[in-house]
Amino acid sequence: MALYLYLQFPALQPDSLGCAAAQQLPVAVVNEQHYIVQLNTVAEQRGIALNMALGTAAALCHNLQLLPYQAQLQLSILQSVAQQLYQVTADIALDPPDGLYIRLCNMLQLYQGLAGYWQALSQVLTLLPYRYYYASGTTPFAAKCLARRQLNLLTGEPDALTKELNHSPLSFTELDADTRQQLQRLGIDTLGQLLGLSQGELARRFDSTLLSYLGRLRGSFYHALHYIQPEHSFSRYVELLYDIIDTAVLSTPLHVLLLQLEQQLQQINAACHQLQLSLLFRGMPAQQLSIGSAQGEYRAANWLKLCQLQLDKLKLTEPVSGLQVEVTAFVPQQNQSDDLFQPVQGTVSALQLVSLLQARLGYHAVSGLTLQNQHLPEHASQRPLPLLAGKTAVTALALRPAFLLVTPQRLTEAVEISQGPERLCPDGWALEAQRDYFIGRNNKGQWLWLYRTAQQQWFVQGIFS
Template sequence: MSERMEFWLYLYFPQLQLDKLLLLQNTTTALSGQNKSNNYLNLTAPLAIVGADHQLLQLNSAARQAGLTLGMGLASAASLCHQLQLVPHQAEQEQQQLQQLAQLLYQYCGDIALQADSGLVLKLSPMLALYGGAMQFWQQIQQVLQQAGYQYHFATAQQPLVARLLAQQGWDQFLLQKDKIQQQLKALPLQQAQLPEKLLEQLQRLGLAQLDDLLKIPQAELVRRFGIEMLQYLQQLTGAKPALLQFIQPVEQFEQQLELLYEMERSDQLLGPLKHLFGLLQLYLQQREQLAYQLELSLLQRQDQQQQLQLHSAQGEYQSKDWLKISELQLERLKLNKAVIQLKLSLRRAGPRYAQYKTLFAGHLGAGKAQLYSALQLLSLLQARLGKEQVKSPCLHNDLLPEQASSYASALEPQASIAGSLAAVRPAFLVEPPLALDAEQQQQLQLHYGPERLSSGWWQQQSQHRDYYVAQNSQGQWLWLYRDLQQPEQLYVQGYFS
């Protein structure tokens, strides 16, 4: 391919809304474990997406088998198929889906433009040298499209309009041979050439049937007879006039919304739609080699009400299944105030992903064996199940008195540094509150170490002065004792050595 030769790839998605319905219903049914009810659309029965002009825009296989065709009017469709399910077309939702796909593909192609007719146009020429060839680049694109799960058609050409016409006819060829592309273009019927309706009628009256018939006529003659509209069309078709495309910019932060198929009144029903959102998050994080540490999940309800969940991972996760497990544990504790109609997932904190090492035998677990979790993964699951405030870890304080020297704080909370070195002679178990010994018990003690004087609290007018000893009682137990200098006759057991 010549360095000056420019090629474009067009991706056409003929049924974005219908494909999304299928993806959401499959995940919702699989994860909720429920049988289909009246709330569900039955995607195995005839179903159609209907436009504002009451024409059928998208059909599932059952509707096609019933004899329905694209562009058919609603009245004709209803007379052919009485069980036809109708869903209003949502153009704004499809544009959001295209935007999501474009962001996923941006990692592999820097020039991507959205098209109004459910398509994406990608500039190939700068990427071929980077990937070492056309097929290597196309394999990367196919992998992303396969993960997204939408049906698509594609074509390549030197002009975006030509690539679009061929893709929308389902050509599905990734070629960089100009002669083969032109041969396919010339065989295109004029009805499928996206000509203005008035021009199409005039050309058909002249007996022209294919695009080749039009291209054989001198351009000057066509412009003289059909005016400026024909000139503009031919310039786009031949590349004489550059296509006006607005390329997307990468989003700085992950944030996705998902409208639910129906109102969900139980938290466990949300797992299916959440799997779809976490799948998009996984692709976002994989492309950027990142881990997510904190997510915000908003459950949008009617009358502008919502409930929010903060999802945390101490270790950081990028895989959909790990975040789904964390969200499942939190949803078990959640009581919905109202039925949920929409979900919104936002990435609040992320960091770089480094190589993660597993134990030697982690990959050799037999069937039925428990899954291995790292310490941080286990901590994240416990926080999700019990609540973040219920999972604590011990921490040290800069105080000499044993009952003041340690406490419990939120897990992984940064601890203040402790000046000096810790004393070596300390028991494994503390007694709370300290146990007072009577005179007989004191007489049976054998002192082995001490006194060690500890003074604390004098700067807060709560001074305490104690002498500590290590002793052994008649049962052979090793005790950590202290005597309060304000009550020197009384001994207390502060702890036991293991």
């Protein structure tokens, strides 16, 4: 027997305001027609109800906090919930704006029955901040109808389900208002009465939508559901309840987002190298920050540290109204294997250290050093990204200075030559550009690397240290 579960989330938008202050205040979501469509528990206690007009609600509660209804946000929250639930159950289909279909008949064997299954699922659901109603049913529409009645009924008994379904008023079905009114005029108020009628009779009086709905409700018609696939990316947005100008304060809502990222990464045993943090403003285009970790990181605490270093550098000209964290690519986690006999001195690896330095000092302030197979001194040393192994075959030239001046400077003092000359020519053996190199010591005792051009001019190019 097929068995489906429907989860309905009555207040996704208010519940997603993570901070504790938001939970103390009455919050309601208003649609474009100025009707209340979602509200949190505090608002409910103040006597505000769904579908109440905005004026009435404001009169009832003076400090009511209002949010505009955002279909896109609602959908993205629903998707994130589905992704979280995917860890324990396989077949999940979205039912925008606020519901999830879950096929549970094929999961029961794994969890050894409904009780075990529900225990696993409710554990995940309690971790999420969203309120929910649920019900099971033999078809997706049956489960949805029972869940909308907020029955919180979970059973595999077909008789009990059919009995409840027969008692359901028509207002909880998918039928449109016109059809419902027509049926009410015929004296049909519950689904039981409707299901009792013969299909031929109904087909003559009503259009095909009613028949197709009833067919899918009974299970005689096939109901196609688009089950979600696990995504290997992460995108979360949080709307701040009040605008924040201080970057230090931003770390609290950011930490909540990063914890969600950690949870998702941990569950699939992955890490990520790059994270996009967007700061959204009211009057300005969003500011993008790209934060990298060379080692690949999943822990929220480490990501927060890297983010904070970048945020510290930032000067905000306008308060931030929203935060978004995006990760586009995941990589498998790699375990660092430490030496068993050599005690580990610190908890930070070389790659983590480099990421940390880059986050605060800038990407180009940290570099490595490689030796190229070049005879000209200014080409022999290059500064690539740190911790990259260069060519090992290159042999170093014996006597070269420790530091090279970026631009050679004219020699202005007396020096005592100790070695030389060593003639170097640039590419193509351009004789006019040839240089004769000498090692000399000036009066202060500094060892300099000098060259004489073909025009008999003397320059200092390096310092032996």
